[in-house]
Amino acid sequence: MGENIFKIDEREYILPGSRACQGCGLSLAYRHALKALGQNTILTIPASCLTVLHGLYPITSVEIPCLNCTFASTAASASGLVAGLKAIKRTGLTVVAVAGDGGTYDIGIQALSGAAERGTDFIFVCYDNEGYMNTGTQRSSATPPGALTTTTPVLTKLEPKKDMLKIMEAHSLPYIASVNPSYPRDLYEKFTKAKLFKGTRYIQIYAPCPPGWAYLPKDTVKIGRMAVETGICVLFEIENGRFRFTGRSKVLAKKGKRLSVADYLDAQGRFRQMSRDQAVQLQQSVDEKWEEYVRRAVE
Numbered sequence: 051m052g053e054n055i056f057k058i059d060e061r062e063y064i065l066p067g068s069r070a071c072q073g074c075g076l077s078l079a080y081r082h083a084l085k086a087l088g089q090n091t092i093l094t095i096p097a098s099c100l101t102v103l104h105g106l107y108p109i110t111s112v113e114i115p116c117l118n119c120t121f122a123s124t125a126a127s128a129s130g131l132v133a134g135l136k137a138i139k140r141t142g143l144t145v146v147a148v149a150g151d152g153g154t155y156d157i158g159i160q161a162l163s164g165a166a167e168r169g170t171d172f173i174f175v176c177y178d179n180e181g182y183m184n185t186g187t188q189r190s191s192a193t194p195p196g197a198l199t200t201t202t203p204v205l206t207k208l209e210p211k212k213d214m215l216k217i218m219e220a221h222s223l224p225y226i227a228s229v230n231p232s233y234p235r236d237l238y239e240k241f242t243k244a245k246l247f248k249g250t251r252y253i254q255i256y257a258p259c260p261p262g263w264a265y266l267p268k269d270t271v272k273i274g275r276m277a278v279e280t281g282i283c284v285l286f287e288i289e290n291g292r293f294r295f296t297g298r299s300k301v302l303a304k305k306g307k308r309l310s311v312a313d314y315l316d317a318q319g320r321f322r323q324m325s326r327d328q329a330v331q332l333q334q335s336v337d338e339k340w341e342e343y344v345r346r347a348v349e
């Protein structure tokens with residue numbers, strides 16, 4: 051991948067005054083993702099914080115055409131867009147579906163698996179803020195164990211986080227990537243690269259959320275960096291089955307020195323009720339996953 055920050059397109063596709071919260075990790079990631087995707091893009095988006103960011107009809111803060119679809123049908127609506135473009139012989143447009151973790155890991159998984167199995171020619175982007183944030187922080191299957199949510203208010207979430215990247219890999223996709231808004235150049239390059247592939251491509255954005263995770267809006271970039279330093283979020287791409295670390299994770303894989311997850315947990319109010327056992331277990335599962343990645347990395 052290239053090394054030049056000045057390669058990033060200066061054009062903005064999100065206008066000032068979007069309705070996302072201050073310090074929203076999704077907004078930051080989306081800004082750079084849209085720069086990489088460019089204007090020859092058609093978006094399809096289910097109910098989520100992202101629909102709020104886009105705004106209420108007839109006003110929008112995003113300068114790219116967008117279809118609002120139902121929760122369960124995100125990937126099906128992308129399949130429809132792809133088929134429609136083919137029917138009218140329009141070429142040169144990228145169909146991109148963008149959903150939260152609720153709309154991907156839980157409600158959207160059936161249509162996504164179907165489209166991926168058919169090899170539909172589109173990019174599916176999941177921004178993972180680890181909960182149903184737009185409706186007030188309910189637990190999803192992406193919520194990490196030990197986190198408080200409004201549906202796990204006393205004991206915290208007890209179950210492990212679903213490994214959606216692994217599930218998508220089982221579909222033998224040509225391109226899969228994990229990105230983080232604290233590393234915009236890495237994110238930009240992966241979105242640019244994803245456009246070059248045919249078939250279903252999957253990108254997962256680690257998306258810090260100040261109100262849902264209970265930290266101050268000014269700390270979003272810091273939280274994102276801590277996630278990478280600890281291995282909670284790993285920057286990588288899988289190209290036709292070949293796994294490689296990228297960016298800061300690549301450096302950490304060489305040096306082998308990651309921060310303890312305790313530093314990450316202490317920085318967020320959502321983990322204030324987490325038990326010691328849960329924290330030890332989380333560290334173990336992060337270490338195991340990291341070792342698995344190290345074993346399979348091609349460079």
Ligand SMILES: Cc1ncc(C[n+]2csc(CCOP(=O)(O)OP(=O)(O)O)c2C)c(N)n1
Binds near residue numbers: 153182
């Ligand atoms: C079928 C259906 N069920 C429930 C809702 C209510 N709803 C709107 S947004 C949302 C949360 C979405 O969570 P997620 O996909 O993780 O995105 P986020 O809000 O975190 O951006 C819910 C439950 C809805 N719009 N449609």
Ligand code: SF4
Binds near residue numbers: 073260
């Ligand atoms: S609730 Fe979280 S994800 Fe939603 S707009 Fe606010 S900061 Fe962003």
